[in-house]
Amino acid sequence: MREKIIPVVMPKWGLSMKEGTLTQWHVEEGDTIRVAQVIMDVETDKIASEVEAPDAGLLRRKVGKEGDVYSVQALLGILAPLEVTDEEIDTFIAAFVQPTNDDDTDDEVASAYAFMETDHGRIRYSHINADASGTPYVLIHGFGGDLDNWLFNLDALAEQGPVLAIDLPSHGQSQINTDIGFDDLWKTVAVAMDKLNLGAAHLVGHSMGGLICTEIAKQHPDKVKSLSLISSAGLGEVINNDYICGFIDAESRKNLKPVLQLLFADSGLVTRSLVDDVLKYKRLDGVTQALSSLANQLFPDGKQRNRIPSPIAPPTLVIWGEQDTVIPASHAHTLPNAECCILSQAGHMVQMEKANEVNAMILAHTQAVN
Known part of the structure; x- marks a missing residue:
């Protein structure tokens, strides 16, 4: 039995x-x-x-x-x-004998993260299942985020091929540059793809990361096999400026927690540890200046300046959380030639709140392209 x-x-x-x-x-x-x-x-x-x-x-x-x-x-x-x-x-x-993973030692976990020198400073990245066959996935986080924003997506996508997740310049554990610009971000991703010999990849971007993905597709169409845009910037003018300014200005746990809660339909997902991790990043020298520089370029006067061109060339999937209070879900219908999926009971971080559904959608989209 x-x-x-x-x-x-x-x-x-x-x-x-x-x-x-x-x-x-x-x-x-x-x-x-x-x-x-x-x-x-x-x-x-x-x-x-x-x-x-x-x-x-x-x-x-x-x-x-x-x-x-x-x-x-x-x-x-x-x-x-x-x-x-x-x-x-x-x-x-x-x-019952609890399964163990022989690779799950501190050394192995540490080696899963690597650093790369670029024209815009040293960046942290994780290249999972790097030797696998199949088209790679490149995961690009949003404004103020890091590669841990893909916590619930990495393993599912890695079952189908190599996965590269990056801390963008001035984000996460990458080097902080106070005068960072949007062009520096997408160019750094393109350079990282070249240095790791990825070739054409499935680009998956969240929020500002979606805008970065589409810019790479525009500038280097040979690098992009498909696009998956999650709660993407660049599909309309509206953005919650209270979130942007609140994230930049928050200097304490008390001020930061309600800002982070705007990212989720279920505010209970914002734990003390999550707040502390983001606060640790926010307190690094130069972070406030770097984020302010980016925000002034991308969201002047509290509105989105950069727009994704329509129609868009690569096969594109758009995913949104219906309860997104940072960028409205109505933006999801902007690209007429894209497949669009809006998930209920999810906010801006839909790839975390509805990870299984998002993973399944990305895999179905990319496998159809392959």
């Missing part, structure tokens, strides 16, 4: 996650679970998020307790049909 027992385990999100807190179960023993059904909430040192069931079945046993911390791949629950006895489930739990 062991082959009929399916373990529910603590998920692994991103490169550095080692443990998470099971904050809440959303299902009860005896419930029939569907694939992609939300079954629990987990909080890590990066963010809180819902966990969707990767498998279907009858929830026979909740092993994990709310409020407890568990390492990645720890046993949290048991799915099994009624024909499996309680004694067999007890035996399975007692004999």
Whole structure:
């Protein structure tokens, strides 16, 4: 009967996650679970998020307790049909050996991040599954973000090919330049693609990153096989200037948290750890000046200046969160030749709030292009 027992385990999100807190179960023993059904909430040192069931079945046993911390791949629950006895489930739990990843050492995690010298300073990047065949994915974050904005997307895309995620100049752990410009951003991404010999890639951009993707497609069409634009800048004039100014000006946890909550439909996803991580970046020398320089170029007078040309040449997917309070979801319909998907119960960070749906959409879009 062991082959009929399916373990529910603590998920692994991103490169550095080692443990998470099971904050809440959303299902009860005896419930029939569907694939992609939300079954629990987990909080890590990066963010809180819902966990969707990767498998279907009858929830026979909740092993994990709310409020407890568990390492990645720890046993949290048991799915099994009624024909499996309680004694067999007890035996399975007692004999369960938590899977380990031999590559998941501190050295390996550290080596997943690398640095590259460019004309606009040293940038941090992660090149996952670099030796795999298939068209690469290049992930470009938005204003004030970093490559951890793709925490819930990296592994799913890496199953199909190499994935490059970058900390843009003056963002994340890349070098801070106080007079950074928009052209410096997209040119740095193009240079990184050349240095890593990526060739034509599927470009995936969030917010300002979407604008960067389309500029690369315009300037270097040979580098772009498809575009996936998520809550993209450049598709209309409107932007929440209170968010932009609030993010730039915030100097304390108290001021920063409500600004970050504007990014999510569920403000509870903004954890203390997430706020602290962003605040640590904001307090680096030159960050306020760099972000102000970018904002003055891209959002003068509180409006978007740069526009994505229409129609756009590469096959393009546009994804938006219906509850986006930073850039309105109505902008999603600007490109007449693009596939458009708007997801409910999601805000500006839709790739985090609705990761499974977003990953599936990107994979379907890119596989059709391949």
